[in-house]
Amino acid sequence: xxxxxxxxxxxxxxxxxxxxxxxxxxxxxxxxxxxxxxxxxxxxxxxxxxxxxxxxxxxxxxxxxxxxxxxxxxxxxxxxxxxxxxxxxxxxxxxxxxxxxxxxxxxxxxxxxxxxxxxxxxxxxxxxxxxxxxxxxxxxxxxxxxxxxxxxxxxxxxxxxxxxxxxxxxxxxxxxxxxxxxxxxxxxxxxxxxxxxxxxxxxxxxxxxxxxxxxxxxxxxxxxxxxxxxxxxxxxxxxxxxxxxxxxxxxxxxxxxxxxxxxxxxxxxxxxxxxxxxxxxxxxxxxxxxxxxxxxxxxxxxxxxxxxxxxxxxxxxxxxxxxxxxxxxxxxxxxxxxxxxxxxxxxxxxxxxxxxxxxxxxxxxxxxxxxxxxxxxxxxxxxxxxxxxxxxxxxxxxxxxxxxxxxxxxxxxxxxxxxxxxxxxxxxxxxxxxxxxxxxxxxxxxxxxxxxxxxxxxxxxxxxxxxxxxxxxxxxxxxxxxxxxxxxxxxxxxxxxxxxxxxxxxxxxxxxxxxxxxxxxxxxxxxxxxxxxxxxxxxxxxxxxxxxxxxxxxxxxxxxxxxxxxxxxxxxxxxxxxxxxxxxxxxxxxxxxxxxxxxxxxxxxxxxxxxxxxxxxxxxxxxxxxxxxxxxxxxxxxxxxxxxxxxxxxxxxxxxxxxxxxxxxxxxxxxxxxxxxxxxxxxxxxxxxxxxxxxxxxxxxxxxxxxxxxxxxxxxxx
Numbered sequence: 046x047x048x049x050x051x052x053x054x055x056x057x058x059x060x061x062x063x064x065x066x067x068x069x070x071x072x073x074x075x076x077x078x079x080x081x082x083x084x085x086x087x088x089x090x091x092x093x094x095x096x097x098x099x100x101x102x103x104x105x106x107x108x109x110x111x112x113x114x115x116x117x118x119x120x121x122x123x124x125x126x127x128x129x130x131x132x133x134x135x136x137x138x139x140x141x142x143x144x145x146x147x148x149x150x151x152x153x154x155x156x157x158x159x160x161x162x163x164x165x166x167x168x169x170x171x172x173x174x175x176x177x178x179x180x181x182x183x184x185x186x187x188x189x190x191x192x193x194x195x196x197x198x199x200x201x202x203x204x205x206x207x208x209x210x211x212x213x214x215x216x217x218x219x220x221x222x223x224x225x226x227x228x229x230x231x232x233x234x235x236x237x238x239x240x241x242x243x244x245x246x247x248x249x250x251x252x253x254x255x256x257x258x259x260x261x262x263x264x265x266x267x268x269x270x271x272x273x274x275x276x277x278x279x280x281x282x283x284x285x286x287x288x289x290x291x292x293x294x295x296x297x298x299x300x301x302x303x304x305x306x307x308x309x310x311x312x313x314x315x316x317x318x319x320x321x322x323x324x325x326x327x328x329x330x331x332x333x334x335x336x337x338x339x340x341x342x343x344x345x346x347x348x349x350x351x352x353x354x355x356x357x358x359x360x361x362x363x364x365x366x367x368x369x370x371x372x373x374x375x376x377x378x379x380x381x382x383x384x385x386x387x388x389x390x391x392x393x394x395x396x397x398x399x400x401x402x403x404x405x406x407x408x409x410x411x412x413x414x415x416x417x418x419x420x421x422x423x424x425x426x427x428x429x430x431x432x433x434x435x436x437x438x439x440x441x442x443x444x445x446x447x448x449x450x451x452x453x454x455x456x457x458x459x460x461x462x463x464x465x466x467x468x469x470x471x472x473x474x475x476x477x478x479x480x481x482x483x484x485x486x487x488x489x490x491x492x493x494x495x496x497x498x499x500x501x502x503x504x505x506x507x508x509x510x511x512x513x514x515x516x517x518x519x520x521x522x523x524x525x526x527x528x529x530x531x532x533x534x535x536x537x538x539x540x541x542x543x544x545x546x547x548x549x550x551x552x553x554x555x556x557x558x559x560x561x562x563x564x565x566x567x568x569x570x571x572x573x574x575x576x577x578x579x580x581x582x583x584x585x586x587x588x589x590x591x592x593x594x595x596x597x598x599x600x601x602x603x604x605x606x607x608x609x610x611x612x613x614x615x616x617x618x619x620x621x622x623x624x625x626x627x628x629x630x631x632x633x634x635x636x637x638x639x640x641x642x643x644x645x646x647x648x649x650x651x652x653x654x655x656x657x658x659x660x661x662x663x664x665x666x667x668x669x670x671x672x673x674x675x676x677x678x679x680x681x682x683x684x685x686x687x688x689x690x691x692x693x694x695x696x697x698x699x700x701x702x703x704x705x706x707x708x709x710x711x712x713x714x715x716x717x718x719x720x721x722x723x724x725x726x727x728x729x730x731x732x733x734x735x736x737x738x739x740x741x742x743x744x745x746x747x748x749x750x751x752x753x754x755x756x757x758x759x760x761x762x763x
Contacts, residue, residue: 056229056337062511063226063265064219064272066112071510074106075503076211077204082499084199092535093183094196100179101128101200106510108171110164112268113275114214120165121208124172125201129194131173135180137187145181146435152177153454154428161420167458174454181447223272227265227289228336234258234296235333238303242368243326245319247307255300256712266293267616270609287661288381290605294658295375297651299329302371304716306364321361328372336379419461422565427457430560434553441552442545452553457561459514464569464624466561469517470554476521477550481543483522484529488538495534502530569624573639574693576618580646581693583607583614585686587653588739591660591732592679604657615650619643638749645746647711652739659731674733682740689747 062068081102085095108124111117131152138145156170176197179185185193208214237255241247266289273286306322430453438446456469491497508523525546532538561567587607624630625639718738 056232059222059226060229060233060261063230063268064223066219066268067511067513069214070106071507073204073208074103074510075507077106077200077207078102078506079503080203080207081200084203085196088199090192090196093185093189094192096183096531096535097132097179097185097193098196098200100175101197102204103506104128104172104175105201105204108168108175110168111275112219112272114209114216114219116165116275118209120168121201121205123165123169125198127169128172128176128197128201131176132180132185132193132197133190135177136185136190136193139180139184139186149177149181149450150428150432150435153431153450154424157424157427157457158420160423178447178451220269220272223265223269227262227269230258230262230265231292231296232333232337234262234300235329235336238300239326239329239333241303241307242322242329245307245322247304252304252712252716253710255304256710259297259300259712262293262296263612266290267609267612270612286609287605288378290608290654291378291381291658291662292375294654295371295378298655299368299371299375300712301715301718302364302368304712305718306362306368308716309362309364318361318365321365325361325365325368325372328369332372332376332379422567423457426560426564427454427557429564430454430457430553430556433556433559437552437556438549441548445542445545445549448546448549449553449556452550453557453560454553456554456557461621462567462569462572462624463558463561465572465621467558468624468627470558472518473521474547474550474554476518477525477547479518480522480525481529481547484526485540485543487526488529488533491533493533493536498530498534502527502534505530569621573618573621573625576614576621577646578690578693580611580614580618581686581690583611584649584653585683585690587611587657588679588682588686588736591656591736592676604661608654608657611650611653615646618646641709642746642749644709644711644714645742645749648714649739649742649746651711651715652735652742656732656735656739659728659735663728672729675729675736678733678736678740682736682743685740685743685747689743689750692747692750 058068059065078099081098082095085098090098105121105124109117109120111120134148134152135145138148152173156174159166159170159173162169183193234255237251237258241251241255244251269289270286431450434449434453435446438449441449452470452473456466456473458469460466460469487501488498491501505523505526509520509527512519512523514520528546529538529543532542587604587610590607591604622639622643625632625636626643627636630636
């Protein structure tokens with residue numbers, strides 16, 4: 046009983062933290078910092094050296110965001126010499142404050158420019174920025190460089206030892222945990238689906254909860270795909286991506302058909318219908334149990350063992366029979382995966398490599414030029430904001446001006462538009478204010494007890510890395526708490542210093558907002574339009590690839606990877622629209638239109654994923670009877686996409702004054718689709734259905750972008 050409870054709790058934690066990435070990062074940060082401080086304390090290092098060592102250990106965990114262990118080690122190796130160089134430059138310039146500030150601005154510009162190289166460039170930029178900042182924080186001098194450099198090396202050595210000796214994380218282990226999280230979230234989807242079928246009711250809350258479960262499942266799949274993108278693509282990688290894509294699409298299709306069946310009023314009081322739904326719920330529960338344990342319960346296996354075909358299934362409505370077909374598809378998708386282990390179905394079956402052909406969908410462009418432009422624009426903005434923060438922060442405090450610079454720096458990380466910078470600044474300020482109250486209370490409660498302060502510091506550090514990055518206010522809260530404990534350990538803690546921290550943070554946030562709004566500004570509308578165009582172009586490439594591949598008998602295509610590129614583009618658009626969809630956005634009409642637009646795009650992404658999964662199942666060498674119809678439907682959808690790309694960014698003036706659309710989640714929109722077929726359709730017919738419904742979704746998207754009211758009857762998008 047205890048073992049089962051422990052396993053359930055562990056599954057819940059694995060679902061909350063896929064791959065245990067945040068837990069691993071937090072444990073590494075705490076253990077690495079503790080090891081570095083222990084070594085330096087044993088060497089009787091002075092207080093300044095201890096601060097440098099602890100700061101180094103914390104910064105390494107902060108700067109390294111790679112998912113793959115090999116890439117983490119490479120970034121760690123590049124960060125050590127860069128950190129020493131930046132610290133040395135700051136120490137040499139400490140006696141010359143004006144020159145130090147000017148060089149600091151140059152370092153900031155170069156650090157932001159490095160973001161064009163992706164996560165590694167961002168990490169190396171953090172190393173350069175933070176260690177120059179560290180030299181100003183401790184007022185390092187050139188004659189202290191041997192001691193400080195040794196502390197940095199000791200900290201890097203301690204972190205490396207903890208990461209790769211004490212608690213090593215291998216690629217296979219990380220992948221196994223990510224798969225386990227995917228399995229747990231799939232089990233959650235199936236459990237809620239079975240519960241909805243068993244009750245036969247959807248009060249709105251059930252479908253919203255099921256939508257959240259599907260979103261979490263999709264996030265876990267994206268995390269696995271991102272992890273696999275960081276390693277060399279091989280046959281096993283392709284097999285995992287292909288089969289996991291099939292499982293996700295089958296699970297979402299089952300959820301859509303279940304909501305549709307539950308919302309169908311016909312035959313709810315019919316005994317045969319009730320028996321059919323109960324049997325369906327049992328099958329879904331058995332499948333969910335199989336996902337987490339590898340085997341179905343014996344009793345349910347016996348019940349389902351009699352169902353060898355549609356003729357032996359209980360009589361029920363057409364919608365319920367569709368759900369039985371969807372369960373069969375999900376079972377088959379899981380059957381391609383290894384049934385052993387936990388969760389079930391994530392082995393790599395043998396896969397024969399196929400040479401690329403003309404129908405292969407090209408991968409999404411790396412947007413190198415776009416990244417360069419964005420990095421250059423942000424480098425100018427951050428440098429300007431930092432210059433203003435240096436000047437204003439020096440007026441507030443000649444010794445703590447760098448706090449304002451830090452805020453001006455971090456509010457631009459992970460942002461693109463002025464609205465995102467504004468949102469990030471508000472979260473930073475709110476987290477700082479709450480963190481000051483929290484830190485002051487803890488420091489006053491503990492007093493001058495050094496071991497207790499050190500323990501609280503490590504706990505706050507654990508909170509920094511274990512908190513999801515999207516909850517930036519909470520991350521800042523723990524950062525401020527860590528700083529409060531550090532100040533208390535250094536005997537420089539006071540209410541005045543903490544108040545100054547809030548003032549410097551407010552100043553830095555203001556400087557960041559001003560720079561984002563006045564220097565090479567990027568509005569939310571422009572940023573979202575660019576991301577939308579990128580999404581539509583990826584969708585167009587996928588659509589044309591499927592259409593051409595279906596007419597070419599020798600054209601195996603990497604449809605799942607193409608769908609993954611589309612999902613990445615959708616996530617970029619969702620992030621760009623975050624200031625518009627935020628609950629505190631005062632423009633309620635615009636907020637509703639943006640949310641409606643996002644739901645339509647999610648429906649389109651669902652059809653694209655289903656399209657890719659179905660197209661990849663087409664056997665090679667099979668002549669398609671529906672090829673002309675597929676080409677015609679793809680051409681119509683392509684024309685709609687081309688029109689949508691043209692009109693994006695050129696909205697009518699009266700669009701903001703139109704009636705607000707009804708915001709409905711994607712699952713509800715999909716479930717409102719009219720039932721097309723009463724039998725199992727062929728793969729070609731299913732391709733045709735998805736392309737047609739994708740075209741209907743794009744038409745609704747055009748109407749929404751043009752500012753017209755969406756028709757009360759939902760389009761056939763399902």
